[in-house]
Amino acid sequence: MFFNILKILHIISVVSWMAALFYLPRLFVYHSEHFSNKGFLDVVKIQEKKLFDMIAQPAMIGTFISGIALMIFYPISIFKSGMWIHIKLTAVILLVIYHYSCWFYLKKFEKSSVPPRSGKFFRFYNEIPTILLIVIVVCAVLRF
Incomplete structure (x- = not known):
């Protein structure tokens, strides 16, 4: 039962994290494209x-805590079960890098008098978490 509760917490945390990573860059698109509209920017x-x-x-943070707990309570042989876990964890590391790159742009928008990048850039940038999510889900389900 404890293992199932951990999985539930992990899934809820991942879904919440991904929702934020999908929407924040979309806000950056609007921020870049409407930079002259002060009321909108506020x-x-x-x-x-x-x-x-x-x-x-x-x-x-919830994703990390629950994910690490799942690995602790899951047999250690998980790292010997195939390449899927290594690819999945690499994609998670890339998501963390993406997460903090969002923080970087958030700070740039707060301090800058001009957009740090174009709306077109942020439209492309917004697709990165989708690609990483697909890799993570494929790895978790297929376990190759």
């Missing part, structure tokens, strides 16, 4: 900060 800046601080960061 609202978007609040949304970006709250999304990162109150959803993305806690969800990432």
Whole structure:
């Protein structure tokens, strides 16, 4: 039962983290494309900060805690069960790098008088977590 509770917490944390990583760069698109609209920017800046601080960061921490707990309570042989876990963990590390790159851009938007990147850049940038999520899910389900 404890193992199932850990899995439930892990799935909820991952879904919350991914939701934040999908939406935050979309806000960056709007932020970049409407940089001259001060009233709009005031609202978007609040949304970006709250999304990162109150959803993305806690969800990432919950994902890590529950994921590490699952690996501790799962047989150690998980690392000998195939390449899937290594690929999955590599994709997770890339998601963490992406997460903190979002934080970097969030800070740039807070301090800059011009957008740090174009809306077109952030539209592309917004696809990265989707690709990584696909890799993670394929690895977790197929366990090759």
